Amino acid sequence: MERGAIDVGDLAGPFDLQATLESGQSYLWNRADGETYAELHAHGGDAWYETVVDPVPGVTDERVAVRVRQEGGVHDGTLHWEASTDADPLLTHLLRLDDDLDAILDATPDLPLLERAYDAYEGMRLTRDPVFPCLVSFICSAQMRVARIHGMQRRLRETYGDEVRLGGETYRAFPTPEQLAARTEDELRDLSLGYRAPYVQRTAEMVASGEADPLDAADLPYEEARESLTRFVGVGDKVADCVLLFSLGFLEAVPLDTWIRTTVEEYYPDCDRGSYAATSRAIREQFGGEFAGYAQTYVFYHLRAGGE
Numbered sequence: 001m002e003r004g005a006i007d008v009g010d011l012a013g014p015f016d017l018q019a020t021l022e023s024g025q026s027y028l029w030n031r032a033d034g035e036t037y038a039e040l041h042a043h044g045g046d047a048w049y050e051t052v053v054d055p056v057p058g059v060t061d062e063r064v065a066v067r068v069r070q071e072g073g074v075h076d077g078t079l080h081w082e083a084s085t086d087a088d089p090l091l092t093h094l095l096r097l098d099d100d101l102d103a104i105l106d107a108t109p110d111l112p113l114l115e116r117a118y119d120a121y122e123g124m125r126l127t128r129d130p131v132f133p134c135l136v137s138f139i140c141s142a143q144m145r146v147a148r149i150h151g152m153q154r155r156l157r158e159t160y161g162d163e164v165r166l167g168g169e170t171y172r173a174f175p176t177p178e179q180l181a182a183r184t185e186d187e188l189r190d191l192s193l194g195y196r197a198p199y200v201q202r203t204a205e206m207v208a209s210g211e212a213d214p215l216d217a218a219d220l221p222y223e224e225a226r227e228s229l230t231r232f233v234g235v236g237d238k239v240a241d242c243v244l245l246f247s248l249g250f251l252e253a254v255p256l257d258t259w260i261r262t263t264v265e266e267y268y269p270d271c272d273r274g275s276y277a278a279t280s281r282a283i284r285e286q287f288g289g290e291f292a293g294y295a296q297t298y299v300f301y302h303l304r305a306g307g308e
Contacts, residue, residue: 139232
């Protein structure tokens with residue numbers, strides 16, 4: 001096992017590990033104390049978070065088990081990690097530590113709602129989750145609270161994922177497309193996936209067989225990429241936008257979930273254009289275009305946690 005540390009003060013802008021991992025973007029990390037998504041207003045904590053990541057092209061050629069915690073503040077703290085290999089490049093990738101967060105937020109409009117959200121969760125960054133687990137997570141997200149979405153992904157890992165050892169502890173990788181494709185609808189329903197079970201099974205089958213690859217979307221223009229992901233069963237425009245934003249790096253994507261639709265209704269009613277595509281385009285422009293997804297994620301978390 002290797003250990004290391006990343007100085008938050010060396011990053012371009014602040015960083016808050018808890019806000020990043022418990023803001024509804026990712027469901028692939030477990031808090032070691034078992035309290036993932038136990039709080040609505042989660043930020044500034046120092047708990048350990050754990051995950052297993054399959055090979056990431058250009059980042060790591062091997063499956064990596066990694067644990068990380070933040071000690072100190074969002075400007076001058078330290079990220080301590082333990083992993084099966086050097087985790088600096090992997091954590092930089094997964095947690096977007098290479099983003100210039102100050103410049104990104106400065107590039108979004110001076111809107112009072114955005115300013116309140118930025119102040120409430122200073123240092124929250126977007127994630128770069130592996131695409132297949134991200135796709136499955138958001139297929140499971142329909143009409144679900146974040147804690148229940150996380151629970152579904154945890155049960156999938158614990159039931160079907162490979163065991164990975166790190167420092168005497170056993171962790172579970174997210175199931176591969178082949179492992180999930182081999183499951184029956186009834187087996188997945190037994191893990192409380194409900195009506196999402198056939199969507200997950202069929203999407204896994206599409207990926208495992210080579211019928212469709214979610215990574216293909218990464219090389220397309222944004223709106224074409226969104227359309228590409230809707231090929232997968234159970235994936236509509238909102239789920240596609242979540243995968244584009246939280247996995248594939250389309251920082252302009254604005255998923256129109258319940259909270260953002262409420263934002264449009266209460267704060268920016270002129271952005272309601274009827275259809276998903278037109279409303280999404282309008283609120284994307286309202287939030288500044290290129291980095292609108294960052295603005296969206298702060299607003300989503302701020303409002304979900306009771307902010308105004």
